[in-house]
Amino acid sequence: MSLRLQAKHPRLVRWSHWINAPLLFILIWSGLMILWADDGYELRWGNLLLIRFFPDWFYRTLGLEHRLAVGMAWHFFFMWLFVVNGILYLTYTFLSGEWRDLLPNSKTPRQAWQVVLHDLKLRKAAPEQDGKFNGAQRFAYTGVLVMAIGSVVTGLAIWKPTQLAWLTSLLGGYRAARAEHFALMLGYVVFFVVHLTQVIRAGWNNFRAMVTGYELVPVQESQP
Amino acid sequence: MTDTPAIVPPESTSAGPSDVDRMRSMTRRSFATGGIAALAGVGGWTWLQTRPFADGIPSPFRQMHRFNEQIGRALFSTSHLAPEFPRSRAGNPRVNGRIGWQKDFPDAEGWRLSVEIPGAPARRFALSEMTRLPRTELVAEFKCVEGWSQVVQWSGWRFSDFLTGFGLLPPASAPFALLATPGAGYTAALDLPSLLHPQTLLCDTMNGEPLTPSHGAPLRLVLPVKYGIKNIKWLSSIRFESARTTDYWTSRGYDWYAGL
Numbered sequence: 001m002s003l004r005l006q007a008k009h010p011r012l013v014r015w016s017h018w019i020n021a022p023l024l025f026i027l028i029w030s031g032l033m034i035l036w037a038d039d040g041y042e043l044r045w046g047n048l049l050l051i052r053f054f055p056d057w058f059y060r061t062l063g064l065e066h067r068l069a070v071g072m073a074w075h076f077f078f079m080w081l082f083v084v085n086g087i088l089y090l091t092y093t094f095l096s097g098e099w100r101d102l103l104p105n106s107k108t109p110r111q112a113w114q115v116v117l118h119d120l121k122l123r124k125a126a127p128e129q130d131g132k133f134n135g136a137q138r139f140a141y142t143g144v145l146v147m148a149i150g151s152v153v154t155g156l157a158i159w160k161p162t163q164l165a166w167l168t169s170l171l172g173g174y175r176a177a178r179a180e181h182f183a184l185m186l187g188y189v190v191f192f193v194v195h196l197t198q199v200i201r202a203g204w205n206n207f208r209a210m211v212t213g214y215e216l217v218p219v220q221e222s223q224p
Numbered sequence: 225m226t227d228t229p230a231i232v233p234p235e236s237t238s239a240g241p242s243d244v245d246r247m248r249s250m251t252r253r254s255f256a257t258g259g260i261a262a263l264a265g266v267g268g269w270t271w272l273q274t275r276p277f278a279d280g281i282p283s284p285f286r287q288m289h290r291f292n293e294q295i296g297r298a299l300f301s302t303s304h305l306a307p308e309f310p311r312s313r314a315g316n317p318r319v320n321g322r323i324g325w326q327k328d329f330p331d332a333e334g335w336r337l338s339v340e341i342p343g344a345p346a347r348r349f350a351l352s353e354m355t356r357l358p359r360t361e362l363v364a365e366f367k368c369v370e371g372w373s374q375v376v377q378w379s380g381w382r383f384s385d386f387l388t389g390f391g392l393l394p395p396a397s398a399p400f401a402l403l404a405t406p407g408a409g410y411t412a413a414l415d416l417p418s419l420l421h422p423q424t425l426l427c428d429t430m431n432g433e434p435l436t437p438s439h440g441a442p443l444r445l446v447l448p449v450k451y452g453i454k455n456i457k458w459l460s461s462i463r464f465e466s467a468r469t470t471d472y473w474t475s476r477g478y479d480w481y482a483g484l
Contacts (some may be wrong), residue, residue: 005243018258022265038371068370069477073285076292076479161367162306162449162484163299169307174365174373208247212254216247 003216007210008132010096016089017210021083026078028185033064033071041182053182079155086148101131104138111135144191147184154181228471244253279470280477293481300483302421306448311361314377317366317452319438323472324410324458332428332442341394341465349390351428351442357381357389362423362446367484369451376448380427384420394464402469403445405458412445412456413471413480416464423448426459451482 009017032054035041041053059065093099109129112135114127127134133141157177158166171177199207209215278286283335330336332351340346361379387393394401399416418424428435432474435441440457447455474480 003244003247005247018344034371038368039340067358069280069473071376073281073368073477073478077285077288080288154376160296160299160484163301164228165304165307174367178371178373208251212247212250213260214247214250 004219005214006217008215010092010098012088013098013209014213016085016092016209017071019081019085020089023078023082024188026074027082028188029064030071030074030078031185032059032062033067033184034075036064036066036071037068041179042167042198042213053186062075076159082148083152086152089146096186102138103132103142104135108135108138112139116224135218141194144188147187147191151181151184154184262484270461279475279480289479289481292434293479293483296481296483297415297417300417300449302417306364306423306484309365309375311363311377314363315374316431317374317376317439318368318372320368320452321369321410321457322438324405324407324456325416325437326407326409329406329437329458335442335460337426337459338461339390339392339442340461341392342398342464342466343395347390347392354381354386354426354428357385360425362425362448364423364446364448366446366448366455367451369453369478369482377431378425378427379429379432380425380443380446382420382422383424383426383445383447386426387420398464398466400465402463402465402471403456403459404461404463405456406460408461410456410458411471412454413469413474414450414454414467415481416455418447418449418483421447421449449484451484453478454482 031134035053036059039053041052043050066072093102107130111128111130114123114125115134115136117123118125118127129135153167154171154177156164156176157171158181161168161174161177168174168177171180205215272284273280275282275284279301335351336348337351338346338348358381359379360382361377363375363377365373366374366376394416400413401416401419402411402413404411424445427440427444427446428442430436430439435444440459443459444457445455445459468480470480473482
C-alpha cells in the first residue's frame with residue numbers, strides 16, 4: 001500500500017478558515033466586554049439555575065471589567081472583517097461547487113447517526129461518507145454557517161433598530177435580538193469545543209489538509 | 225529549488241514515495257506561510273493598539289466609528305421612526321447616571337434653557353414659555369449603551385417644534401450642537417438631523433408623572449434614535465456649532481454618533 005496526494009481544501013477555504021478563527025475570537029472577547037455592562041442571562045432547568053452568564057470572577061479573571069467603550073470599538077471594527085471574510089467564503093463555496101461537499105443531502109442524517117454511534121464506540125465500522133465530509137461534519141459546518149449569518153442578522157437588528165425596525169421586530173424585538181446574538185456566541189463556543197476535539201481525534205493528516213490543502217490517502221496497489 | 229534526477233530509478237516511479245516527499249515540502253511551505261501570516265496578524269494588532277489615541281481609543285477605531293457613522297447617516301431618515309408601543313408596555317427605566325447633577329439646581333420655575341446660535345445673541349427660555357408649543361407624547365424603547373432597554377412613555381414638546389416655534393433654526397453652517405447641564409458637568413454632542421427627528425422631544429414628564437430629579441427634572445432630552453448617553457438630563461443649554469465637539473462620553477472612548 002502506498003500513499004497518494006489528494007486535494008482536499010481549496011486555498012480560499014483555508015485562508016478564510018484561518019482568518020475567521022482570530023476574528024471570531026476578537027468578536028467574542030469584545031462582545032464579553034459589552035455584555036459585562038449589562039449581563040445576567042441565565043440558563044435554567046425549571047427552578048434550578050444551571051449557569052449565570054457570567055459570575056463576577058469570570059470577568060475579573062479575564063480582565064473584561066469596565067471596558068465597554070473598548071469592547072464596542074473593537075466589535076464595531078472587526079465585525080466588518082468578519083462580514084467581508086464570510087461573504088468571500090460563501091461566494092466562493094457556492095460558485096465553485098464546494099457546497100456539494102458541505103450541505104446536508106438525503107444520506108446525511110443516516111451518515112451523521114453512524115458518526116455518533118462510531119464515536120460512542122457503539123459501531124465498529126467507519127461511518128459512510130460521500131465526499132470530503134461525513135454526515136456529522138456536514139451538519140456541523142452547515143449549522144455554523146447558518147449561525148454566522150444569524151449573528152450578522154441579529155447584530156444588524158441591535159445596531160440599527162430604528163432604520164431596520166422591521167428586522168428587529170421580526171426577531172422578537174430589541175431585547176430578544178440581543179439575547180439571540182448572545183446565544184449564537186454560546187453556540188460558537190460549543191462548536192469550537194466539539195470541533196477541536198474531533199480535529200485532535202482525526203489526527204495529523206486531517207489537520208495538515210486544512211493548512212496545505214492536501215491529504216495523503218492510501219492507494220490499494222492493483223495486483224497484476 | 226527542485227531536484228529532478230536525470231535518470232529515474234525504476235522503484236521510485238510508483239507515485240507513493242514521491243507524493244510523501246511532495247507532501248513534506250508542501251507542509252514546510254504552508255506552515256511557513258501560515259507563520260508569516262500569523263506574525264503579520266500580530267503585527268497588525270500591535271499597530272492598531274499603539275496608534276495615537278483619539279478621545280480615549282486608538283485612532284483607527286475612532287475612524288471606524290466615523291465610517292459606521294457615515295452608514296448611519298446614509299440610512300437615517302426622518303420617515304424612519306423608532307417603533308412605538310402601547311402605553312401598557314411602559315415602565316420605569318433604571319436610574320443610571322447622576323453625572324452632572326448638583327444639589328443646588330434651580331427648581332422648575334427658576335430653570336432656564338439657553339440657546340446659542342453663531343452670530344446671534346444667546347436666548348433664554350423659562351419652562352412656562354414652552355406651553356406655547358403643542359404637547360406631544362411618545363412611547364418608545366429607551367436603549368442604554370450598556371445594553372439594557374426599557375419602553376417608557378415620555379411627554380413634552382417636539383424639539384423641532386421648539387426650534388421652529390421660537391425661530392431658533394440654526395443656519396446650515398452650524399449643523400452640530402452641544403447640549404449641557406448647568407455648569408456643563410455633563411454634555412451631549414448631537415447632529416442637527418437627529419435633533420430635528422420627529423421623535424426627538426424636550427421632556428418634562430415620564431410615564432405620566434413629572435420627571436423626578438434622578439430622571440432629569442425639570443427638563444431632559446429624549447431621542448430614541450440615539451443611545452441613552454445622548455438623552456441628556458437636566459438640560460440647560462444648547463449651543464449650535466459649525467464643527468462637532470467632543471462630549472462627556474465621547475472623550476471617554478465612546479462613539480460620537482451613538483446612533484440607533
